[in-house]
Amino acid sequence: MRVDAVAENLLIWYDAHRRRLPWRAEPGAPAPDPYRVWLSEIMLQQTTVAAVKPYFDRFTTCWPTVTDLAFADEAEVMSSWAGLGYYARARNLIACARAVMRDHGGSFPNNEEELRSLPGIGEYTAAAIVAIAFGRRAVVVDANVERVASRLFAFAEPLPAARPALRRLVDRITPNERAGDFAQAMMDLGSGICTVRSPKCMLCALSSDCAALVQGSPETYPMKAARRAKPRRRGTVYWIERDDHVWLIRRPGKGLLGGMRALPSGPWTDEDPGVAGAPMPACWSDAGTVSHVFTHFALDLRVLTTRWTADVAGGEWWPIDQIEQAGLPTLFARAASRAIADREQER
Numbered sequence: 263m264r265v266d267a268v269a270e271n272l273l274i275w276y277d278a279h280r281r282r283l284p285w286r287a288e289p290g291a292p293a294p295d296p297y298r299v300w301l302s303e304i305m306l307q308q309t310t311v312a313a314v315k316p317y318f319d320r321f322t323t324c325w326p327t328v329t330d331l332a333f334a335d336e337a338e339v340m341s342s343w344a345g346l347g348y349y350a351r352a353r354n355l356i357a358c359a360r361a362v363m364r365d366h367g368g369s370f371p372n373n374e375e376e377l378r379s380l381p382g383i384g385e386y387t388a389a390a391i392v393a394i395a396f397g398r399r400a401v402v403v404d405a406n407v408e409r410v411a412s413r414l415f416a417f418a419e420p421l422p423a424a425r426p427a428l429r430r431l432v433d434r435i436t437p438n439e440r441a442g443d444f445a446q447a448m449m450d451l452g453s454g455i456c457t458v459r460s461p462k463c464m465l466c467a468l469s470s471d472c473a474a475l476v477q478g479s480p481e482t483y484p485m486k487a488a489r490r491a492k493p494r495r496r497g498t499v500y501w502i503e504r505d506d507h508v509w510l511i512r513r514p515g516k517g518l519l520g521g522m523r524a525l526p527s528g529p530w531t532d533e534d535p536g537v538a539g540a541p542m543p544a545c546w547s548d549a550g551t552v553s554h555v556f557t558h559f560a561l562d563l564r565v566l567t568t569r570w571t572a573d574v575a576g577g578e579w580w581p582i583d584q585i586e587q588a589g590l591p592t593l594f595a596r597a598a599s600r601a602i603a604d605r606e607q608e609r
């Protein structure tokens with residue numbers, strides 16, 4: 263492999279074919295604001311570019327600077343994040359913006375060590391901010407970059423154990439100049455050309471240096487250790503209705519979906535919990551089941567509905583015809599849709 267040629271060829275390709283994304287600088291423009299790089303990188307974790315774009319636009323319109331976000335109303339930020347999933351990211355977003363204000367005078371630090379000490383910023387995000395926003399050399403390795411590197415070097419050790427070695431290989435091909443462009447070029451190549459299935463090697467700027475292509479089966483890289491099936495849990499969610507309003511609660515600040523507005527629900531356990539944790543003894547109707555897959559487990563949630571006339575302590579009565587504005591996380595939004603569909607059928 264011609265190590266220097268990899269960066270050179272990739273950057274030539276990138277200059278002609280880079281993706282235009284709202285958080286990126288235009289060609290020839292100064293490096294983007296670290297706030298925008300950080301925000302986009304947090305949003306892009308486990309999430310597609312297409313899903314992130316409207317959220318990024320909304321956040322940068324409502325909170326154009328890290329200072330604005332640091333002083334934002336927490337509930338409003340959580341509601342604006344609703345639907346993007348992995349809600350710990352939103353809680354860390356607020357905590358990080360406040361730490362940048364408190365400990366760094368409102369400016370993101372320009373080195374990986376200090377960035378990694380901020381809430382929610384790990385090795386990858388710190389390296390991406392340093393390379394893209396500050397133009398300094400850093401080794402940026404996400405899943406796309408891992409895939410490209412494993413194919414370039416035909417690196418056969420399976421993930422996740424291969425991660426440190428793959429990082430060293432990416433280090434070898436990262437140039438001293440334009441490390442931010444190089445990182446974004448690797449991401450673009452991984453997302454559009456060196457894809458998981460059917461890589462488009464005929465169009466690839468790195469094909470003359472790719473060991474997996476020489477072997478003839480690039481899609482077999484990266485190798486992966488066998489996965490264990492996710493455990494499945496069961497739970498019950500309650501749709502309590504009064505005068506065209508539904509009762510919503512706010513989940514406790516810590517834990518899964520913490521701080522988010524939600525329908526009340528009971529415990530999530532290995533066995534069907536029935537009506538354990540029901541907010542009140544009522545005559546419940548079964549509206550069906552919705553499923554959702556979290557990082558560590560899959561969940562089947564039975565949706566029980568009732569009409570109620572008395573007051574309920576805590577929470578709020580939310581107009582059903584405005585349920586989309588409640589900022590419910592995807593799981594509860596699905597449960598609400600199930601209950602509403604059931605309600606329409608009854609009429």
Ligand code: SF4
Pocket residue numbers: 410413414455456457461462463466467468469472473474475480
């Ligand atoms: S030649 Fe094919 S496998 Fe190799 S880096 Fe390019 S797209 Fe990926």
